[in-house]
């Protein structure tokens with residue numbers, strides 16, 4: 487791999503073992519500014535572990551991570567943040583009982599003479615939300631937000647640090663089709679208008695088609711390939727795509743029937759929805775693996 491000025495993150499020969507199990511087996515990868523890099527792989531392939539190394543949550547066994555030319559053997563969460571790495575985790579981190587602005591500034595509250603400056607937090611939160619095109623009142627209690635709106639709060643929180651890299655780990659697993667499409671718009675703006683490097687973990691091939699500039703397939707802790715999204719053969723993905731869309735529709739229908747109140751107010755636990763949707767799309771992941779072998 488040759489470097490270019492936009493190569494903001496360069497991961498070299500990254501390895502990670504848990505106990506005796508090799509979860510990452512010498513990964514080489516580059517994330518570029520202004521690019522949406524989709525990250526795809528079966529359950530347990532090591533996607534979250536790899537991105538955990540980049541965000542400082544996981545300590546690599548060996549290898550290096552260079553951020554803007556500065557080389558690290560390991561990163562702490564604080565250091566990763568300082569270096570401009572923002573992450574939105576696979577499971578929501580927002581807290582009910584707090585307002586939108588409180589959630590955005592959770593853990594790094596803006597204070598004035600030692601006291602949380604609610605007014606300033608609300609103003610800053612409104613500016614971050616406006617950047618995302620979201621119409622959300624900063625003083626609204628979180629429990630009144632839909633799942634998609636909670637996702638926006640998570641992104642606003644990640645933007646607070648002015649990230650150069652934004653990692654989204656399966657961000658649409660719990661979202662409806664409409665919310666997913668809105669999130670795609672936000673992600674495109676952040677990458678293409680604000681020049682942020684987006685790392686986007688997904689199990690859904692149709693998301694790659696919709697937003698990715700380039701794609702990496704990870705299998706058993708190793709990169710199978712990285713290539714521009716436009717070069718993925720549409721004939722290979724047509725069938726899985728159709729089945730996946732039908733599956734999403736079926737799940738959405740079941741969700742509406744089972745939990746009308748929860749759907750209307752978005753107050754249900756995101757993880758629960760997450761699991762149900764992901765359980766349903768997992769068979770498609772196997773088909774994705776089959777597509778991968780065509781290229782491999």
Ligand SMILES: Nc1ncnc2c1ncn2[C@@H]1O[C@H](COP(=O)(O)OP(=O)(O)OP(=O)(O)O)[C@@H](O)[C@H]1O
Pocket residue numbers: 504509527528529530531532533534535536576
């Ligand atoms: N803290 C840990 N201790 C032990 N094993 C772990 C730990 N974290 C992850 N693993 C194991 O590492 C492997 C890769 O997990 P990881 O969560 O990175 O996969 P993933 O690609 O993100 O999967 P998914 O699509 O299900 O999110 C799995 O076998 C998992 O059980």
Ligand SMILES: [Mg+2]
Pocket residue numbers: 533534535576655
């Ligand atoms: Mg994961």
